[in-house]
Amino acid sequence: MDNTRTKHTYAASYSKALLADEVLPAVALASLVVIVLELIIWSLKRGTKKFPPGPPRHVLRDHSHLIPTEEPWKKFHEWHQHYGPVISFKIGSGLVISLGTVKAAYELLDKRSDIYSGRPRSIVGGEILSGMNRGAFQQGHSKRFKNWRSLMTAGMNPTAAQQYRPLQDLESTILIRDLLREPDKYKDFMARYAMSVAFSIGYGRRIKSLDSDVVLGNKDAESFLGRMCLPGQYAVESWPSLLWLPKSVQWFRWTAERQRKRDEKFYMSLMRQVEKQIADGTAMPSMALNALSKVDQLDMTPIQTAYALSSPWAGGVDTTTVALEIVLMALLLHPDVVKHCQAEVDDVTGRSRLPTFSDESRLPYLKAVIKEAHRWHPEAPLAFAHANSQDDVYEGMFIPKGTTIYGNVYTICRDPDTFPDPDHFRPERFLETTDPRLVNFTRLFGFGRRICPGQHIAMASQLIVLAKSHASFFLLYPYSSLLATFNICPVKDENGKPILPDPTVGSTGLAWKPLPYPLALVSRNADIVDVAMREAENADEQLKGWLWAD
Numbered sequence: 408m409d410n411t412r413t414k415h416t417y418a419a420s421y422s423k424a425l426l427a428d429e430v431l432p433a434v435a436l437a438s439l440v441v442i443v444l445e446l447i448i449w450s451l452k453r454g455t456k457k458f459p460p461g462p463p464r465h466v467l468r469d470h471s472h473l474i475p476t477e478e479p480w481k482k483f484h485e486w487h488q489h490y491g492p493v494i495s496f497k498i499g500s501g502l503v504i505s506l507g508t509v510k511a512a513y514e515l516l517d518k519r520s521d522i523y524s525g526r527p528r529s530i531v532g533g534e535i536l537s538g539m540n541r542g543a544f545q546q547g548h549s550k551r552f553k554n555w556r557s558l559m560t561a562g563m564n565p566t567a568a569q570q571y572r573p574l575q576d577l578e579s580t581i582l583i584r585d586l587l588r589e590p591d592k593y594k595d596f597m598a599r600y601a602m603s604v605a606f607s608i609g610y611g612r613r614i615k616s617l618d619s620d621v622v623l624g625n626k627d628a629e630s631f632l633g634r635m636c637l638p639g640q641y642a643v644e645s646w647p648s649l650l651w652l653p654k655s656v657q658w659f660r661w662t663a664e665r666q667r668k669r670d671e672k673f674y675m676s677l678m679r680q681v682e683k684q685i686a687d688g689t690a691m692p693s694m695a696l697n698a699l700s701k702v703d704q705l706d707m708t709p710i711q712t713a714y715a716l717s718s719p720w721a722g723g724v725d726t727t728t729v730a731l732e733i734v735l736m737a738l739l740l741h742p743d744v745v746k747h748c749q750a751e752v753d754d755v756t757g758r759s760r761l762p763t764f765s766d767e768s769r770l771p772y773l774k775a776v777i778k779e780a781h782r783w784h785p786e787a788p789l790a791f792a793h794a795n796s797q798d799d800v801y802e803g804m805f806i807p808k809g810t811t812i813y814g815n816v817y818t819i820c821r822d823p824d825t826f827p828d829p830d831h832f833r834p835e836r837f838l839e840t841t842d843p844r845l846v847n848f849t850r851l852f853g854f855g856r857r858i859c860p861g862q863h864i865a866m867a868s869q870l871i872v873l874a875k876s877h878a879s880f881f882l883l884y885p886y887s888s889l890l891a892t893f894n895i896c897p898v899k900d901e902n903g904k905p906i907l908p909d910p911t912v913g914s915t916g917l918a919w920k921p922l923p924y925p926l927a928l929v930s931r932n933a934d935i936v937d938v939a940m941r942e943a944e945n946a947d948e949q950l951k952g953w954l955w956a957d
């Protein structure tokens with residue numbers, strides 16, 4: 408037995424050595440040849456056309472060496488200051504354009520969204536790992552995208568989003584109890600809240616703990632996807648001609664293909680559980696219930712439907728958690744703003760009546776605070792890249808078909824013509840204007856036909872967590888959520904000096920988030936603690952229907 412194992416081990420290491428010594432140099436040489444060929448083709452295609460301005464170009468070198476992997480938008484911002492509102496540069500064999508003003512982004516990505524709603528090709532993450540089943544990678548003009556997007560719109564449009572508000576309300580009650588018990592774990596609790604809401608929207612099932620099997624399964628799928636989409640991770644993204652190599656030596660396929668099998672099994676099993684619940688009559692309202700009840704009209708295969716149902720989870724968890732972290736950071740750094748918000752909330756809920764969701768329109772300052780927090784530090788500084796499906800010309804500049812286009816939210820939000828003194832956190836700027844593009848400022852949610860389908864759910868989550876009003880039988884007056892329950896205070900160091908986050912540094916990858924910062928959530932008074940605990944017990948009861956047995 409031992410002998411056999413030794414033989415196998417020897418054979419394996421021998422073939423590995425062969426691969427290293429003989430195959431790899433050949434693969435490297437072949438890769439180099441296809442890259443040079445691609446460069447020549449690109450230069451011929453380009454001819455004498457006038458592209459948007461940008462850093463100087465060289466025939467044999469793209470601009471990737473100038474772009475840092477951390478916070479690349481800061482480099483684009485610098486180029487915008489130099490070359491103007493629309494800039495271009497090259498990554499690999501492809502052209503990239505960044506749009507740095509509200510006007511340019513509006514004119515191209517919104518007004519011409521019929522041709523600007525594609526996505527840049529994502530070979531490893533989109534094609535190999537996901538088999539183009541994830542809607543966020545699909546091309547904007549394809550029938551598959553239209554089917555996927557109509558499922559998203561049906562499940563999360565402003566009217567559909569209303570049906571999840573009671574659930575968001577109950578979940579935020581649980582969040583407040585969690586925060587009262589262990590305020591230091593505020594990030595985990597906000598993540599659980601966001602996860603539970605997104606998973607309930609997808610499948611009608613809540614998430615009670617971050618350790619549940621389903622969370623871990625999803626984490627596995629998401630972390631692979633995240634890694635495989637990191638810019639610069641795979642040469643084939645910049646040099647697609649590497650796909651001309653024989654499939655057996657396309658090294659970038661190996662891990663992605665293995666993971667794809669695991670993902671498909673995971674998403675199918677979640678969908679099958681909802682099918683079973685529909686048959687039992689126990690399914691809760693969700694996108695899955697909606698989609699599977701009219702599966703004949705969907706024009707999607709089962710695997711496409713299974714992936715589509717995972718979209719709220721894929722798109723709505725980290726985004727909502729980070730959004731809450733950014734708003735809390737803004738509040739921590741601006742105590743005067745907290746006072747103003749608390750006064751507004753107290754004024755609206757008062758002591759004379761029970762509040763309703765219609766109070767939302769009476770919280771203009773809080774809404775402005777949320778918008779300003781995301782303008783001040785957008786979590787998706789480059790939104791999500793678009794691509795155009797046809798050649799186009801904008802203000803005399805040529806934009807060839809297949810260009811990667813960034814609506815540069817970071818630069819847009821720092822445009823001093825639109826946002827004077829942009830580094831200053833000032834919610835009033837959204838209240839003092841009548842410009843509809845600012846009154847309804849949604850740039851943090853992206854552009855045109857690709858705009859985030861979960862935006863109404865995301866805004867509701869932030870409003871509900873921060874300011875939702877509870878109606879309590881035990882209190883003569885209703886109280887509201889995080890802002891009414893807690894004072895948001897800095898933690899102090901051993902010398903009594905407040906430890907405050909530096910909002911200019913964050914951790915980045917595909918998006919931006921504040922570095923972990925300590926926060927003291929101090930309950931405003933003892934009555935509130937009692938009532939919050941009782942409310943949470945009641946919420947536990949009401950949420951029972953949303954729990955599945957693991």
Ligand code: HEM
Pocket residue numbers: 542543544556559605608718719720721722723724726727730786787790791792793851852853854855856857858859860861862864865866
């Ligand atoms: C504050 C929280 C959120 C932010 C900042 C955010 C931001 C974005 C952005 C920038 C995009 C890309 C838009 C574009 O390509 O122009 C996007 C797409 C998307 N978001 Fe969100 N999002 C948030 C919350 C959510 C939630 C709660 C859900 C679902 C429950 C969701 C689901 C999606 C999906 C499915 C897409 C892909 C759309 C497509 O490719 O057509 N997002 N989001």
